[in-house]
Amino acid sequence: MADRYLRFTGTVPGRFLTRRLGLPQPAALARWSLERPALDGGLRHLTAGRSTLDLAPVLARTGIAPAGSDRAAAVVLDASGVRDVEGLAEVHAALHPVVRSVAAGGTSRSSAAESGGGRVVVLGAPLDPADHHQAAAQQALEGFTRSLGKEIGRGRTVNLVRLTDASAAESTLRFLLSPKSAYVSGQVIEVGSGDEPATPVDHDRPLAGRTALVTGGARGIGEAVAETLARDGARVVVLDVPQAEQDARRVADRLGGTALLLDITAADAGARIAEALPDGLDLLIHNAGITRDRRLVNMPAERWIPVLEVNLASVLRTTDALLKAGTLNRGGRIVATASIAGIAGNAGQTNYGASKAGIVGLVRSLAPRALAEHGVTVNAVAPGFIETKMTAAVPLFIREAGRRMNSLAQGGLPVDVAETTAWLAHPASGAVNGQVVRVCGQSLLGA
Numbered sequence: 001m002a003d004r005y006l007r008f009t010g011t012v013p014g015r016f017l018t019r020r021l022g023l024p025q026p027a028a029l030a031r032w033s034l035e036r037p038a039l040d041g042g043l044r045h046l047t048a049g050r051s052t053l054d055l056a057p058v059l060a061r062t063g064i065a066p067a068g069s070d071r072a073a074a075v076v077l078d079a080s081g082v083r084d085v086e087g088l089a090e091v092h093a094a095l096h097p098v099v100r101s102v103a104a105g106g107t108s109r110s111s112a113a114e115s116g117g118g119r120v121v122v123l124g125a126p127l128d129p130a131d132h133h134q135a136a137a138q139q140a141l142e143g144f145t146r147s148l149g150k151e152i153g154r155g156r157t158v159n160l161v162r163l164t165d166a167s168a169a170e171s172t173l174r175f176l177l178s179p180k181s182a183y184v185s186g187q188v189i190e191v192g193s194g195d196e197p198a199t200p201v202d203h204d205r206p207l208a209g210r211t212a213l214v215t216g217g218a219r220g221i222g223e224a225v226a227e228t229l230a231r232d233g234a235r236v237v238v239l240d241v242p243q244a245e246q247d248a249r250r251v252a253d254r255l256g257g258t259a260l261l262l263d264i265t266a267a268d269a270g271a272r273i274a275e276a277l278p279d280g281l282d283l284l285i286h287n288a289g290i291t292r293d294r295r296l297v298n299m300p301a302e303r304w305i306p307v308l309e310v311n312l313a314s315v316l317r318t319t320d321a322l323l324k325a326g327t328l329n330r331g332g333r334i335v336a337t338a339s340i341a342g343i344a345g346n347a348g349q350t351n352y353g354a355s356k357a358g359i360v361g362l363v364r365s366l367a368p369r370a371l372a373e374h375g376v377t378v379n380a381v382a383p384g385f386i387e388t389k390m391t392a393a394v395p396l397f398i399r400e401a402g403r404r405m406n407s408l409a410q411g412g413l414p415v416d417v418a419e420t421t422a423w424l425a426h427p428a429s430g431a432v433n434g435q436v437v438r439v440c441g442q443s444l445l446g447a
Helices: 004-009 012-021 056-060 083-095 130-151 167-176 220-231 242-255 267-276 303-327 340-344 349-373 396-404 413-427
Strands: 042-049 072-081 119-124 157-163 188-191 209-215 233-242 260-261 283-287 328-337 375-385 436-439
Touching: 004 303, 042 056, 042 083, 056 167, 072 083, 083 130, 083 375, 119 130, 119 167, 130 157, 130 188, 157 167, 167 188, 167 413, 209 220, 220 233, 220 242, 220 283, 220 413, 233 242, 242 260, 267 303, 283 303, 303 328, 303 349, 328 349, 328 413, 340 349, 340 375, 340 436, 349 375, 349 436, 375 413, 413 436
Parallel strands: 042 072, 072 119, 119 157, 157 188, 209 233, 209 283, 233 260, 283 328, 328 375, 375 436
Antiparallel strands: none
């Protein structure tokens, strides 16, 4: 369903009225397209504290030229060397003069075509358990980053990346400093060092030669994920229930992939997937999910059990089965779908919130073991309010609240979740493991 309020605020009367009434003024977001593959403008690289990161080569490969004296499309502040409260003063001194110069997004679809919202990326270091001053200063960067994200406005995003090795963070920086991350803000992403990340031959098709399985891929967010992975070169297997056969085959045929029809909650689902993929699997995308909303006092077991089965139990069973069978190739990626509801909770969704919080627990526990034993990373995306047929059916006032209660004051699109999934699936994202990345425009709840 179209966001009529967003369109209205892009008109002259809409801007005047919403400004006078103190209402949100969302900026239309410019997302990735063939015509617009990069941010418009240059990059400003700043430093606070004594950093040891060799960032220049990595930033040069993002494709953004250094900014001049005018507006910057992106600002990267290297605060990884900040180790005390005095160092935090350098963070203020570096960003205070330039925040206004970060390019703002347009307030209408036409102006967004000219200028997308800019990016601020703060680079920090892991917290040192042996140095509580350093840990305090680096944790302070999280509060700083999240707060700046909530005040900067006009379609601009702010994120924090904790890292020790600049080269291992290249895929993350390329994602955050591009239109692909338009709806990702206020996030803290930890990038390990690990092995040297693989460098794809073709940055335009980094998943070429890889096979991706997308559960619930026949429609909605799953369809967008399948499309984006196929765009990046993957051979996509669209898995959905037999009742969705027509949609599953339509999507698979359009993308040059194949459809796999089965009930993901079946006890033998993992074995059937392994049998259908004798050459193995590189990308396992757990997207299938259902809702059966009702307050707990009115929720019978018939509404509780199916949600936990589809959203959590099936993910656990199939993941275990495919890892045990060796179906997931080394260098593979598992990306599961959590939700803001599992992080902040949501009235009427105790079943759904429990299932999605369970995904977070799965990721945090399995990620280090899966990487050590199978060479596979495990991460999750946690969507907020995403414009789908499901959210279009939500009552008007609740829907509007969902759209506006984030720093970007609008709902996201399925492609926003898909782009984040594609980044986590990237061959060079091997140092990103055990992360739960919210795709929510920095929701004002739980973020």
